Amino acid sequence: MSDLDVALRIVPALPLIGSIITAFLGHRLLGSKSHLPVIVGLAGSVLFSLMVLVEAPGSGRISTSYDFIDLGNLHINVVLRADALTAMMLVTVNLVGLLVAVYSRGYMAGDSGYARYFAELGLFVFSMSMLVLSSNFLLLYVFWEAVGLCSYLLIGFWYERPSAAAAARKAFLVNRIGDCGFLLGLMLMWTTFGTLDYDGVFSRVDQADPATLTAICLLLFTGAVGKSAQFPLHVWLPDAMEGPSPVSALIHAATMVTAGVYLVARSTPLFVASPTAQLIVAGIGGFTALLAALIALTQFDLKRVLAYSTVSQLGLMFLALGAAAGQPKLAEFAVIAAVFHLFTHAFFKALLFLAAGSVMHAMGDVIDMRRFGGLRRLLPWTHALFLIGALALAGVVPLAGFWSKDEILSAVREASHGPYGGMLTICYYAAVLTTFLTAFYTFRAYFLTFWGEERIPEEAHGHAHESGLVMLAPMGVLAIGAALTGLFFGPTHLFGEYLAKTPIFPVLGDEHGLDWTVLLTGTLAAVLGIGLSGWFYVLNPGLPERLRRGLRGLYELSYNRFYLDELYGVLFVGPATVLSNVCRLFDQYIVDGVVDLVGWVPSALGRVFQPPQNGLVQYYALVTTIGLAVFVIFVVLTLRG
Amino acid sequence: MDSQIAEQLVGSVELLIPELILVAAACVLFVGGTVYRSRTTWSAAALVAIGLAFLAWWWGPAGDSVTSSVGLVAFTPLASYVAVLSLAAVAVVVLSGWNQVPDFRAAEFHACLLVIAAGTMLVGAANDLILLFLALEMISIPTYVVLYLPRQDASNQEAALKYFLLSVFASAVFLFGISYLYGLSGTTNLTALSVALPIQRESGFDHLVGLAVVLVLAGLSFRVAAVPFHFYAPDVYQGTVPVCAGLLAAIPKLAGFVGMLIVLNAALGLTAAESWFPEVRSVITAVCWILALASMTIGNLLALLQSNPRRLLAYSSIAHAGYVLVGVGAALAASDSGGQEAVLFYLAIYTAMTLGAFGVLGLLGASAEAVEDLAGLARTRPLYALALAVCLFSLTGLPPTAGFWAKLYVFLAAWASGGTLYRVLAIALALNAAVAAWYYIRIVAIMYLRSPGREPAVATDRPGLIGAAACAAFVVGVFAFPGWIWTASWQAVPQADQPAQAMSVPESLQALAQER
Known part of the structure; x- marks a missing residue:
């Protein structure tokens, strides 16, 4: 070894x-x-x-x-x-x-x-x-479930709280829907290729017929949609914020939720062979990015804003993963853009969550931004670190988010010149709009929390304080990552060159220079977003309220998350409850009856064999001798006759 | 006895150093116990003796296939496998018994355990029917004493007496079977037997061979507590203390099954390329089928009705004898089924899990007279509950415990042996495992889900806990890394392509055999 x-x-x-x-x-x-x-x-x-x-x-x-x-x-x-x-x-x-x-x-x-x-x-x-x-895909699936289990355990970490227990259950159940698709995908893959090994599957891609391949890709993507909280299975992630903040940072921002991105990136050879699947990936990704960004605009729970932002950023990654539809040459560039964003996102989003946790820690577990404000003097370090994270997320030069987001936008823009240009052009503009909205809501959260007059909720009991070094130091390291990883890996192409050595990218793409149009558009969108947010929440604090009254319908739609949770409640949870009640009755009276019967038979039989065990040693010897005699007679007669 | 044979006997002493160490230590303990009474001292001394015996085995001709020149003992890989297993098992029993016997009985108790260990090692090494018989008696006779020692109340004495009477009966049956084998072949040496018996192939003595084998099988079936030779087990286990019940459930089973394989190999040539007595073999296969099915089914069904945990585990041990017999039968049914390997693997795992389970019961002492007494153990004694739960899961045959592999290998062996009958038996095994799950898991549920009644009034027994925990850890560890035991059990079975044993048969014996 x-x-x-x-x-x-x-x-x-x-x-x-x-x-x-x-x-x-x-x-x-x-x-x-x-x-x-x-x-x-x-x-x-x-x-x-x-x-x-x-x-x-x-x-x-x-x-x-x-x-x-x-x-x-x-x-x-x-x-x-x-x-x-x-x-x-x-x-x-x-x-x-x-x-x-x-x-x-x-x-x-x-x-x-x-x-x-x-x-x-x-x-x-x-x-x-x-x-x-x-x-191989099977082992991947096993640990896919294992991380899901850990996520469940940690979301419901404070299981005494009904809301945490409900959130954990919701996360688990919604993920099951995706996992179900994933498992079907594995089965189809097995019947098609006869193997689940990465190398084996990827080397036999040409043998499969296109429709089957598309089906496999879409089923795998279903799994990714669940795990990475994409529309329509995104509803669990915001609720998952019931878990401790560091868990949100690690599992629900930096790592586990990116497993879906990893799965699709890992399966690039499959997806490249199925433009339909890629287009659906891109479409779902772009739509989710925009939808989640719109919802994030009006939320008041700081961690939920960040959660929707995670959903939105994951959407951008999927958009990039699917962008190469019909242009296999672009695949490598697009996938690397997605993975690069995954990498930088891990740093700045973890940083933001930890900073939000630090705020929560100081505010006595209050996370509603309407109840505190102006904390920049009270929590100077947290404030600075949050700002770095927010700038990185918004995509401001030269922080990490800028470089990776730029790559995604470039990839999508280049893709929009390809055979499926129409749809990908829409996706491109959705992504630009998302960039603008991201900058806006990120800084809305930042201004609401750290600017304005200082307000501290009573739960803090007057001892609101800056977090200790043990919490600030890891945030500092992440902040360095959020600030510098983009600059270090992006313009130097170090990341791309490194990742290109992965043997799953069959087609070597062309060199991609900087696309200045995209770069300027992205930056402009980000700066506009930040500026508008500053104008709304620092310069004219009354403006948002007036706007809210003016655009009541739209506001309510966003604030209530487009009523998707309610819709699911009526469409799926309600019928499921009815069905489960029917099943329960069936189980209670019919299945249990049969089971009881089956359970009763062995012990009834046992009673038949019980009498010889009467405790008398002579009797034991007698029965044993009879048994022996039966065997001996059987053997001797058989062999003689 | 001429001087040459005497010289050879002396030469074979070298092969028996581990056993000699154990017996010598036992003598020291017997004598020392009369002047000094301390359970800690004598338990520790017993452990040291076991350790020394292990080292002697380690440095001795371990692993090589050496046969003593007079052919009494054969140092085969099988002997090594059994030696290590029995030393480990007895070490666990010493740990479990550490605080379970009164100070003034401790020396005798542990001395008997050492003799039992030596006897079990000899069973694995025996290359002669007489030595095999002696080795089995070396296990039985100290067992009578051990059963009698820890407690002197009526139920314990009744248990010891029952075991004594029925065990003597079984020994007689075994001896009777041996006498037929001697009569047929003119030798008691197993290597010579495997040469001499096939010569009788055409002589029409099939029924006598069958009779001999079935008697030996019956005698050993008592040791392993297979139905219908099982009656003593529930009464004795319930009557005695847990540590003795654990000893009875583990060691005689190990010795009995190893003895079975040794005799069947010599008499019927389990792995021989060509079967010596195909008809005898198929009849014995059928006998084994009946024994296995009856043991599994009756053991499990009666275990369902038990409320005393020791009695429950007694029936469970009967059922496990049935599972192992499935492996023996598979080995009889087809040479390449892997039945013998499965049997040896099963024995290693079974020894650990059953000793672990009885070990925990021993820790609880008198506060575990009914299954309900274990309620809430997970809260009052979490480590005890965990160790017991692991062993029970393993007895059930559920992953992540080694019991799963053990059952799986036996199942696969039965399936691979080909015939419909044994496939039916494999399915019966699976069904039985499902029935057994009910009473094993019920105990786990009681320990973990019920609220504790009263605090078990027992002091923490550290050595006992170490023993039980070691068993539980072994069972979990082997689930993760089953390879090494599997390889060892594989090597311990004489393979078909090599001659069963390296020794050549003395010419006089060959002549004698041909004469007949």
Whole structure:
């Protein structure tokens, strides 16, 4: 086993070990030190994933297998593989995971479920690492479910709160819808290609007929829609904010929700062969981006604004993933743009969530922006860090979001000159509008929270204070990432060149220079958004209220999230409740009756065999002798006769 | 006895150093116990002796296939497998019994355990029917003492006496079977037997071979508690203390099944390229089928009705004997079914999970006389509950525990052996596992879902907990890494393409065999 083999196994193993130690010893033994095993494990994983990052792409990919079972004709191997895409994801997951764990040390201090929290966090990072290390779709699916489970556990972390329990359930159920599609996709893939291995599937893409291929792609995409909260399955993500803020930062912004993007990016060879599927991906992505941005405009819950923003940004990523419809040459550029945005988004969105958590921490768990304001003097560091994150999200030069968003816009614009130009042109303008709206709502949140007169809710009990170093330091690291990663990787094409070494991109695209039109349009949209937001919320604080009255209908539509939750309630939840009641009655009276009968038969039979067991040793010897005699007579007679 | 044979006997001593260490230590304990009474000292001494025996095995001719020149013992991979397994099992029993026996009985108790360990090791190494019998008695006789030692009330004495009487009966049946084998072949040496018996192939003694084998099988079926030789098990397990019940459920089963494989290999050539007595073999296959089906089904059905956890586990151990018999039958039905490997693998896992389960019951002492007494254990004693739950899941055969692989391998072996009958048996096994789940999982549910009645009034028993926890950890660990045990059990079975044992049969024996 080479060093790299070891590294590949260690990366997921360390968080798992940390998690197990914390789970078993945390509550009783470690107490307030329960974070240690997980943080130490994550730190080790970061180092080893950096090693993978450096080594993996050199040879295209590396892999290591662990023979779970190997006997006769039964082989079950767990194969881990790492290429450039995986290495990039691994570093992101483990690094953000480590920073969030350190932050949680301060944020969760004193919580009664402290050990449970860290155990679940470690389990999540393990599952997510395994998800990106998987070498086939089946293993990917297994850990896809595992991260879903961790997400469920962490959203419902404060399970005593009915709202948290309901949110966890909603997240789980909505995700099941997507997973159901994913699983069907796997089955279809198996019947079509006879394998679920990445290499095997991708090398046989030409053998499948186009309609089947489109079906497979769309079913896989269904899974991605659920996990990455795209329309129409986006409804769970805003509710997921019931979980602790660091969880929102790690799972519901930086890593788990990007698993859908990873899945589609990983399946690029499949999607390239099916322009229809790509077009649907782009369409759903563009639509979600715009829809979520519109909803985010009017929300007052700071974390929900960020959640809708996540949905919107994921939409942009999907838009890019599907943009190469009909132009395979563009695929590499477009996919890399999406993954680059995934990468930068992880930094600034995690930063924003952690900053929001810091605000929440100071405000006594109040997160409604109508109840506090003008916090820039009270929380100077949080304010500065939030501002960096907001600028990066809005896409201001030269912060991270600017570069990656620009690449997405360029890719989509270039795609709009292709065979499906009409629809992609619409998508392009939707993306530009989204950029503008993003800048607007991000700074709306920023101004409402940090500007204006200072207001502190009574829940803070007068001891509102800036967070400690243990929370600020990880945010600082993320802020550096949010500020500089774009500049470092974007204009230098380092990221693109690195990722292009992933062996899944079959078509080498052309060189793409800077598209100045797009660059200026994007920047203009961002600056306009920020300016308008400043004019609305700093210069003319009365204006939004007047506007709200004037555009009542539109406002209500956005504020109530286009009534989608209610619509789903009537269309799906209601009928499902009726059906489940019918099933319950059937279960109660018919199924249970049969089960009871089946359960009764063995114990009734048991009573038949019970009498010989009467405690008398002579009797035992007698029955044994009779038994022996029967066997002997049987054997002798058979062999003689 | 001429000087040459004496010399050879001395030479074979070298192969028996681990067993000699154990017996010597047992003597020290027997004598020492009369002057010094301390359970900690003598338990620790027993552990040290087991450790030394293990080291002696490690440095000895372990793993090589060596046969002593007079052919009494054979150092095959099978012997190594059984040696390690029995040392580990007895070590766990020592840990479980650490605080379960009174100070003034401790030395004798642990000395008996050491003799039992030596006996079990000898069963695996036996290359002679007489030695096999002696080895089995080396397990049985100290077991009578062990059953009698920890507690002297009426129920315990009744249990010891029942076991003694029925065990003697079983030994007699076994000896009777051996006598037929000797009569047919003129030798008690197993290697010689496997050469001499096939010569009788054409002589029309099929029914005598069948009779011999079925008697041996019956004698050993008592040791493994297979129906209809199982009657003692529930009464004895319930009457005695948990640590003795655990010993009874683990060690005699191990020895009995290993003995079964050894005799069947020698008499019927389980892995031989060509069957010596195809008709005998098919009849014995049928006998095994009946034994397996009856043991599984009756064991499980009666376990459903039990409320005493030891009695419940007694019936469960009968059912498990049935599962292992499925593997034995599969090995009889087809040489390449993997039945023997499955049996050995199952025994390793079964030993751990059953010792773990009885170990936890031992920790709870008198506060676990009914299944309901375990209510809420997860809250009052979370570690006990976890260890017991893991062992029960493994006994059920659910992942992520090794019990799953054990059942799966037996199932696959039965399926691979080809005939319809054994496929039916494989399905019966699966159905039985489902029935068994009901009473195992019920205990887990009671421990985890019910609220505790009263705090179990037992002091924390650290060595006992270590023993039970080691079993639980083993069961979970082997689920994740089953390869090494599987490989070991694979190697422990003599493969068809190599001669069963390396030793050549003395010419005099061959001549004797041909003469007949």
